[in-house]
Amino acid sequence: MxxxxxxxxxxxxxxxxxxxxxxxxxxxxxxxxxxxxxxxxxxxxxxxxxxxxxxxxxxxxxxxxxxxxxxxxxxxxxxNPEYFLCLYFCYNGASKDSIGTKLFERISGIAMKNYIGGEIKTFGFPNGTNLNSFLDEIAPLCFEQRGTEAHSDYKDDGVDVLCYKNFGDNRSGNMYILLQCAAGINWASKSRINLTRWVRYIFWPQTNIITSISTTDYVDRATWVKRVDDFGLLLDRCRVINWYSKNIDTDLRNEVIQWCIDKNI
Incomplete structure (x- = not known):
């Protein structure tokens, strides 16, 4: 300093x-x-x-x-410690900070949950599960048929959070959002979620499923449309914080505060 x-x-x-x-x-x-x-x-x-x-x-x-x-x-x-966390990662990068990146995934998931008024399932939280176990859990939640097994090479196949909104009639064909959370500086170089594989894992109607990305970065208007074209539904840190703040998770906030304190910034 x-x-x-x-x-x-x-x-x-x-x-x-x-x-x-x-x-x-x-x-x-x-x-x-x-x-x-x-x-x-x-x-x-x-x-x-x-x-x-x-x-x-x-x-x-x-x-x-x-x-x-x-x-x-x-x-x-x-x-607003969640905003501070976003700034920290955007300034310092997120490499080798698995705790902080997991916090950002949970913040992003809650932001999306608040936005769509639905439910979320965060990969690996609270207990670490492999991809196929995750798929086995979420297929019945969505009332969709489980498809092919994911290859063992894929840890999460680019998806950190499933966001879904059911109609409440125990039928398929609901709203689904596959969210990848990018806490690092080089988020724009990430690959878009491969929907071709995901609609094989679970037989979601392709017309009902959206790819999405959250980033700790601020995306300016000059590049906004390009990033939407690249990734789908885009949540930069302003959107993340605006929607997370509408229904704050108190336990998560306390964890974020402690993370910030531990950074000794």
């Missing part, structure tokens, strides 16, 4: 600003930013501040405000 601030990383300027604001819960001035990121000029910092405020309009609750040349946090990280 530089003083009490996290080190500046080029390409992650907004996440760097947010982490420092939420971590310290103190204002951050343009002059302070320029004293840390010494290679940038005033126009760069002005554009960062403007972008941070603009991004805030994609969140249900604003977290910062700009007064003159100074950013002011409106909350501390403890108020």
């Amino acid at each position: 530089t003083g009490n601030y996290l080190p500046y990383i080029q390409g992650r300027e907004i996440e760097w600003l947010e982490l420092n604001l939420l971590k310290s819960n103190l204002p951050l001035s343009k002059s302070t930013v320029m004293s840390i990121a010494t290679e940038v000029d005033e126009n760069d910092v002005d554009s960062w501040f403007s972008e941070l405020i603009d991004r805030g309009y994609d969140l249900d609750e604003h977290m910062y405000e700009l007064r003159g040349n100074t950013l002011h946090p409106l909350i501390s990280w403890e108020i």
Whole structure:
């Protein structure tokens, strides 16, 4: 750290600003930013501040405000630790952090559950199961017929959470979403879920099933449509947090708070 601030990383300027604001819960001035990121000029910092405020309009609750040349946090990280977790992974990457990535999977699953008003089944939670055992469990939940066995090479075949919404009449042909959760920086290079295989594992009607991805990243409007084309239903960190916050899991929140504390950021 530089003083009490996290080190500046080029390409992650907004996440760097947010982490420092939420971590310290103190204002951050343009002059302070320029004293840390010494290679940038005033126009760069002005554009960062403007972008941070603009991004805030994609969140249900604003977290910062700009007064003159100074950013002011409106909350501390403890108020929204799930958002802080997303920022941390977007800034640092998620390699070798299985606990944190599993937390993000659970956060994403609850966000999707709140969004569709249905149910979720998270792969491997609470007790680790292999893919075929997972498929055996979810087929009857969806009132769909179990199909072929998944090859043993596939740990989860790209799916972290099944989201489904039944009609409540014990019949097939419901709504299904296959969600992959990408906590890492290089999420955009991931492969889309292979629906051809998944509709063999369980005989879901292809017209009723959607692929989806959640990411700790913020996806700007310039690349939004491309990422939707690449992955299907897209939940960037703003969508994840907006929908998770509509019905927060208290136990999960406590686990996320402890994870943040253990990081000693």
